[in-house]
Amino acid sequence: MPIDISAHFSFSVDRVTDVLLQFEAAAIPEQRVFVRSSEVSQTEHFARIAAQDDIGERIWLRAEGRIEVTYEARVEVDRLLLDIGELARLEPHELPAETVQYLLDSRYCPADRFQPFVEAEFGDICGGKRILAIRDWIAGNFTYTPGSSTTNTTALDSFVERRGICRDYAHVLITLARASAIPARYCSAYSPSVDPPDFHAVAEVFLADPTTPGGGAWHIVDATGMADPADTVKIGVGRDAADVSFMTTFGEVEFGDKMVAVSKVP
Structure with a gap:
């Protein structure tokens, strides 16, 4: 059964700061990502890197000011389930x-x-x-x-x-x-x-x-x-x-709001 995911969070930094994000569903054999939309406010630097054990990706940001992140995805899980x-x-x-x-x-x-x-x-x-x-x-x-x-x-x-x-x-x-x-x-x-x-x-x-x-x-x-x-x-x-926080900062950051919604698709 497909799963719909929606997430939004924001944070503010007074000076240029490096931030590491990991919030997207991983594209791996046991789960198929049908749709993915990630929107991040304009930043000085944006780069994707492989995450630990090659499960998912991390995103490097070099940012200043208010940053907003919005994410939506539809994922189908097909996992081997044993006792x-x-x-x-x-x-x-x-x-x-x-x-x-x-x-x-x-x-x-x-x-x-x-x-x-x-x-x-x-x-x-x-x-x-x-x-x-x-x-x-x-x-x-x-x-x-x-x-x-x-x-x-x-x-x-x-x-x-x-x-x-x-x-x-x-x-x-x-x-x-x-x-x-x-x-x-x-x-x-x-x-x-x-x-x-x-x-x-x-x-x-x-x-x-x-x-x-x-x-x-x-x-x-x-x-x-x-x-x-x-x-x-x-x-x-x-x-x-x-190792896997949705947000790791390398400087002072003021966290804003956060919203997560996850539901099964009928």
Whole structure:
């Protein structure tokens, strides 16, 4: 089923500043972008570059003054959906090179510190079943609380406070998966079931592919329970939110307004 996406945001800068954006649905095999319209105010510099893992694109701006960004797209998702609980973990030495970085600590995900916890809490569960147990543990122990976290909040902070938003839920799931020696990465996305509508964050985990001996594949997991992998539209991926924010600035910026609307096409 096609998904219609509409987004708008604005920001202002007093002096010439570099800004990195990533807000467009990625054109990748598991989702087809039928229509795409991106409008950005006139800037001194505008350039597209490949995003992490070649999923989506980033946009470099060199801008001054008020900048407005408007985006519309229609995307059809055709993703392989498997029962994660039936999938095995690949042993670390069996992992492909590109997944190794997603086993390691990152800015918001101090996985090493959680190894004793995951062994105590989930030690008798393996592979995809452990991922589902982690997802359910987060859902059962955390409270979704808008405004409760900042750009400095780590998975450890969220774990202690037991609250957060989608970004924090994803960071905790990623951290506990990595502590279990399962590669996990952060995925920014659009989903029609997110309420209130906004840029959303989910986790992806790398598990064995039963159709390919020795192979593996990435699978979406959302601890908030809001996004269905069947209609989740990926924007980009990274080690954590620092890699795939919809806007990263390299100077002082005053953020303006933001609007996101996502809906299924009948």
